Each structure stands twice: as structure tokens, then as C-alpha cells.
Amino acid sequence: xxNTTIKDIARICGVGVSTVSRAINxxxxxxxxxxxxxMAVIDEYGFVPNDSARYLKRSESDSIAFLVxxxxxxxxxxxxxxxxxxTQKRNYAAILRHVDDDQDEVMVAQALVKERKLKGIxxxxxxxxxxxxxxxxxxxxxxxxxxxxxxxxxLAGRPLVxxxxxxxxxxxxxxxxxxxxxxxxxxQGHRRIGIVTEGLDKPSVGQLRYLxxxxxxxxxxxxxxxxxxxxxxxxxxxxxxxxNGYLGAKELMRDNPDLTAIFCISDVIAIGAIRAIIxxxxxxxxxxxxxxxxxxxxGKYCVPRLTTIEQPQVEISEAxxxxxxxxxxxxxxxxxxxxxxxxxxxxxxxxxxxxxxx
Amino acid sequence: xxNTTIKDIARICGVGVSTVSRAINxxxxxxxxxxxxxMAVIDEYGFVPNDSARYLKRSESDSIAFLVxxxxxxxxxxxxxxxxxxTQKRNYAAILRHVDDDQDEVMVAQALVKERKLKGIxxxxxxxxxxxxxxxxxxxxxxxxxxxxxxxxxLAGRPLVxxxxxxxxxxxxxxxxxxxxxxxxxxQGHRRIGIVTEGLDKPSVGQLRYLxxxxxxxxxxxxxxxxxxxxxxxxxxxxxxxxNGYLGAKELMRDNPDLTAIFCISDVIAIGAIRAIIxxxxxxxxxxxxxxxxxxxxGKYCVPRLTTIEQPQVEISEAxxxxxxxxxxxxxxxxxxxxxxxxxxxxxxxxxxxxxxx
DNA sequence: CTGAAAGCGCTAACAG
DNA sequence: CTGTTAGCGCTTTCAG
Numbered sequence: 114x115x116n117t118t119i120k121d122i123a124r125i126c127g128v129g130v131s132t133v134s135r136a137i138n139x140x141x142x143x144x145x146x147x148x149x150x151x152m153a154v155i156d157e158y159g160f161v162p163n164d165s166a167r168y169l170k171r172s173e174s175d176s177i178a179f180l181v182x183x184x185x186x187x188x189x190x191x192x193x194x195x196x197x198x199x200t201q202k203r204n205y206a207a208i209l210r211h212v213d214d215d216q217d218e219v220m221v222a223q224a225l226v227k228e229r230k231l232k233g234i235x236x237x238x239x240x241x242x243x244x245x246x247x248x249x250x251x252x253x254x255x256x257x258x259x260x261x262x263x264x265x266x267x268l269a270g271r272p273l274v275x276x277x278x279x280x281x282x283x284x285x286x287x288x289x290x291x292x293x294x295x296x297x298x299x300x301q302g303h304r305r306i307g308i309v310t311e312g313l314d315k316p317s318v319g320q321l322r323y324l325x326x327x328x329x330x331x332x333x334x335x336x337x338x339x340x341x342x343x344x345x346x347x348x349x350x351x352x353x354x355x356x357n358g359y360l361g362a363k364e365l366m367r368d369n370p371d372l373t374a375i376f377c378i379s380d381v382i383a384i385g386a387i388r389a390i391i392x393x394x395x396x397x398x399x400x401x402x403x404x405x406x407x408x409x410x411x412g413k414y415c416v417p418r419l420t421t422i423e424q425p426q427v428e429i430s431e432a433x434x435x436x437x438x439x440x441x442x443x444x445x446x447x448x449x450x451x452x453x454x455x456x457x458x459x460x461x462x463x464x465x466x467x468x469x470x471x
Numbered sequence: 472x473x474n475t476t477i478k479d480i481a482r483i484c485g486v487g488v489s490t491v492s493r494a495i496n497x498x499x500x501x502x503x504x505x506x507x508x509x510m511a512v513i514d515e516y517g518f519v520p521n522d523s524a525r526y527l528k529r530s531e532s533d534s535i536a537f538l539v540x541x542x543x544x545x546x547x548x549x550x551x552x553x554x555x556x557x558t559q560k561r562n563y564a565a566i567l568r569h570v571d572d573d574q575d576e577v578m579v580a581q582a583l584v585k586e587r588k589l590k591g592i593x594x595x596x597x598x599x600x601x602x603x604x605x606x607x608x609x610x611x612x613x614x615x616x617x618x619x620x621x622x623x624x625x626l627a628g629r630p631l632v633x634x635x636x637x638x639x640x641x642x643x644x645x646x647x648x649x650x651x652x653x654x655x656x657x658x659q660g661h662r663r664i665g666i667v668t669e670g671l672d673k674p675s676v677g678q679l680r681y682l683x684x685x686x687x688x689x690x691x692x693x694x695x696x697x698x699x700x701x702x703x704x705x706x707x708x709x710x711x712x713x714x715n716g717y718l719g720a721k722e723l724m725r726d727n728p729d730l731t732a733i734f735c736i737s738d739v740i741a742i743g744a745i746r747a748i749i750x751x752x753x754x755x756x757x758x759x760x761x762x763x764x765x766x767x768x769x770g771k772y773c774v775p776r777l778t779t780i781e782q783p784q785v786e787i788s789e790a791x792x793x794x795x796x797x798x799x800x801x802x803x804x805x806x807x808x809x810x811x812x813x814x815x816x817x818x819x820x821x822x823x824x825x826x827x828x829x
Numbered sequence: 830c831t832g833a834a835a836g837c838g839c840t841a842a843c844a845g
Numbered sequence: 846c847t848g849t850t851a852g853c854g855c856t857t858t859c860a861g
Binding site: 130131134138162163164165166168169 | 838
């Protein structure tokens, strides 16, 4: 019971193993009668073929994998769905795998390519800190999706990976989009704008978004004040949390009584900030405006609804999977694709011109 | 490059394959010198052993799997973390796999047991609709965690699976806990209490929680009114969404102007309901109280903070994984374990006694 | 300490 | 249409 193999089934049915194999794999060259009989026995004995053996033997397998870094980001899940559908239409199998924070996704990819004879890989999430060497070891087309832009490397003064490896990448231009958010705030009259960010010490989207903030201020001739920058520095575990947003906003407000707006580098963080502002007895947006980044569902329902930089999930997903298949088909070379995001103004932002204050 | 095998490495190093194998697997019987040399070559060639082949050959593997049903539930992710840690302490490997909504998790489990020589399995989420036959086919200890209680079957008039298969199960008593929520509301003076639920036609936690609602009303002598029941009936896709909560609350309020409280069978649904109530120009909890179920992080930060039935994530996780290992060690038999949940009163509920109304 | 050889369970020629 | 057979890449005896 525990370990029925194809041999057992063959013996029981009085046929050869290859016939059983044919039955399992819907091979055309098999008598429907025989097949039916075999399937009945398989069912009775609860036989499940050993995938390891299967894939070991198979030389090809029309399948691609989605490697999601970080266990929880709900943002990626909708994207995976879109891509899975597309994959199905192409008659490819989709393998979804989570990669732990402390695991190397490129390693996992390599193992999977060998193990499952993948045709392609989509990397979702994580930061762009890959070793060119191991990247080059991947023998099938792959694409990074919503992984922090590699410009980070440049900012960090490191040699760019893309100089040695030509990889495909689909992402939003974090710096530009974050500038968009700040510019909007400035246009609304805000001058003292705080930011809750993360990862300033390393290549990360947090750093990029922070740089966008800085740049926007600069362009608008508004002095940059380090006191207005709160950096999340929790040691381990998720940093994009409501709690961190809460703590950040609290500190920012305490240190800057004249602050009128807070930009958070993610919606989840912004939700925490909103709570902190309200708990301080202030009104949103009358006293303090809040802008997030991502465009998650939660932001459409929270009170007040969140103004944010919305990343076009569906478009990004479609562009990514299309790109991957184009590479698999040999119709396209790896390239960097920048997708436009959109500032969605909802209820958490308002005018920065104060009437009766200070 | 693309397909280095252990043979290649052996040839390059001028040793036998078994020696390379020993190096890879930290086998004690190997000359440190030889090992170092081999590891260097492996590194240089970027060799990654083929797991399929590995597991095919291995007869044992001290590993357990977590099968999470439904792709996105953030509730399970924290639980998996806790269990993974525990697993690590026991020097077992943890395999995390998502099971698609349309996939049969028992099937996946069986395949994985064969493929990876699992020692045990934890099933997270999904509904309890398993075939006793296939359940019995699983040859290693397994446990269901936060999977809808099987009492559902009884309610649905079906023979209980537990009568034919003795399986382990850790869960909250959905019926009792939901009664707790309603009782609290009644004690606050509420009489016209709406419910946003799901899955009334099939065994599901939604049904159980609905039955708790009904029962609590009955015990308190409050008439049950079907008009106060909103059932989510979306065809495909996730049903536990903010949008469904929004729609449900809207309809409930429209059809019942005298309603003073809404019980939602999940926090996510409750968040949507809150938004709907506010959009209708009503105040929470002055006009309408809201109670959720789960105890997710979002409920602690939303405005107003959500009163809810909090499921003790950590305790459930620990009890589950401990139970599984006890079974693996042969120290415990499969059993049904009920964990207590807790009503956490926050800001979304208040008195149901109206002063100047109707 | 090391190498040769026997499979793990399956698929894919190949020959009936 | 069906059975026989040769491996897929690795681990693991079993001799050296």
C-alpha cells in the first residue's frame, strides 16, 4: 500500500511496465480496454507515480517555474495567477515555489532546472544582489519581475551585474515614481514632508524610493532635512509592516511638529502610519497627508482611503510572462523593461497650505 | 556547464563518484584534503546535485512537509514560520508547498511522501472534504491544522470521515467561538444582528460560524431572521475578500434599516464591511458595531480597530507540530484537538441600546 | 579512506 | 498495440 510502484501495477495487471506508463501518460499507442483496466487497478491500489523518477528520466518537460522570494507578499500572488493562466494557455506546466528569505533563489533555480527540466524561470521579489557567475550558470531563459531595479548597484558603487550578464528584468522605475509622489505633495503645498523608508545602507527599492524623495525635493528647491527621514532598522523578520509604519510616523511627528505629510515606501507601512497619526489626535488629511506605494487592495478600503503609487500588477505580469516566452521561443533577447506606475489620489492626501496653524 | 553531473565532477577530480557523493553529503569517511579539492571543482563548475536522483535513491530523509491550501492566506504564513523553527530544532528538513484551490492536497501529499520520503505532513487550510480511502493511503503521520472542523460533515448529513479514518486535527471550535461573538453583541444590547458568511451549502467554516450565530440567537431568545443573513456566492476566486464584505454590509444595511451590528466570518470581510458602513454615512460603533473573526494584524491597525475572535496562531502552530512529532515518535495517537480562541474587544463594537433612534 | 557496481522508479527507444 | 531493456543521476553497500 505504502509503496506501490509501476512494477507492482504491471504485475497485478499482467502487463508490461511500459504499458502502465502509457496508460498513466495518456499515450495514444494503447488499447482503450487495457488502459481502462490498468486505471482501475491504479485507482484501487492508490498508486501515485514517483515524480522524482519521472523527472529524472524525462529529458524535456515544457514547464516553467515562478520563484517567489519572501514568504508572504500578497502583492505577488495576484501576479502569479495572471502568469499561471498565460502559461496554461501555452500548454506549459507552472511550478510555484517560495524561496525563504535566507535561501538563494538562484541556487533554487538551478536545482529546479535540473530536477524538472524547466524551460524558463520567473523570479518574483527579493533584492537584486545576484552573483553574475551563478546567474550565468542558469541554462534556460529567466526574467526578474518586480525585483529591485539594478540601478541600486550603481548607487551602491558596485559594478553592475548587467555589465557582465545580460538578464531580463521587468520593473517599475522606483526612483521616478517616488519622485512623482513627492512632487504631487509639493504641488499641494507641502514643504515639511517626512519619509518612512528602509534599506538605505544596501541596494534596495527602499533606497531608490528614498533617492526619488530626495531628488524631488531638490528639484523643487525644498531643503532636505535628515530629521524628516525615518529608516526602519529592525534586525530580522519582515520590515514592511504596519507596526514599523506606526513607529516611524510616531517618531517623525514627535521630532517634527511642523510636518504636514508623510511618504511611506509601501502601502502596508502607510497603513501603520495612518493609525499612528490618528492616535496622535491628528486628522488625515487636514493635519497630515499620507502617501503609500504599491496599490494593494487594503489601501482601497482603509479609513481614510490611501493615496498611493499604484504598480500595474496585471500589466507587469503580462509583460513579464510574454517576455519569458518570447525568450524561450528565441524571439527576443534579455532586456530591461520599465513599466509606468500611476499616482492614485484617494482620501489620505490634501492641501499642505495650513490656515490656522503655528 | 548546463548539465554537470556527479560523474563529470568525479572525472575532473580523478576520483570515483562515491567520493564526490561523500564530499557533498558531509560524510565522515573522507579525507579532508580530497574533500576540499572536490568542493573547489564543484564550485568552479557550479555543480548542483539533481535532487530527483537524490531522493529517488534515498530510502529515508527526516523531512516533513507543510501543505498550504489556497495560495494567499496570510494567516497561515506566521504559523508555518513557527512550525518550521520547531522542525529545524528537531533536525528535520521542512518542505513548504502551496496547493492550488483546484488541486487535491491529499494527492499532493501522497506524491510528496513517495518523492521525498517524508516522515510527516501538516495540512494547513482548506475544507475538510477528504476521501477516507485516499487518506488511508497516506503512509506517514499527518495532521490537519486550522482546516474546517469535521463536524461540518455531520451537519451536512454525511458519514463522518473520522468514523473510518482516525486522523489528527488541531482547530478552533468554530461554532462555539462564533457563538461567543454573538453572545457578546447580545449582551451589549444588540438585537438586530446581521451576518456576512459563506459556504452555507457545503461543509465549511463559514457554515459552522453561521450555525454558531444561529444558535447564540436561539439561546438568547432572539428571533432568527433570514433577511439578516448575507451569503457570499461569488463563483470563482477567493471569497474572503474586502470587496465581498463591502457588498454584504451594503445589502444588509439596505434591507435592514434597524440593524445595529454585523458579524463577519473573517476579519478581511469585516474590513470591507467597515468601509461600507462608513460610506453609508454611519458611525462605528455608534450606529453599527462590527465583529470579525481570525485576529489578523490588519485588524489592529484599521480605523476603527476591529473587535474580533482571535485565533491563537502561535499556540495552534506549536500544538500542531508537537503533535505531529509525537506521532512520528510513536508516542501519540491521532486525535482531535480543540484550541480556545479569544474574543478581543477593540473599537468597532459598542452598546446596542440606542438613545435617540427609531 | 576510496572505487566499483547495484539499483531507486520511471520513460523511451526498440523490436516484436 | 505491447513487452523488453537501457539508462536518467545519485546514494549506498561491499570490497579493497
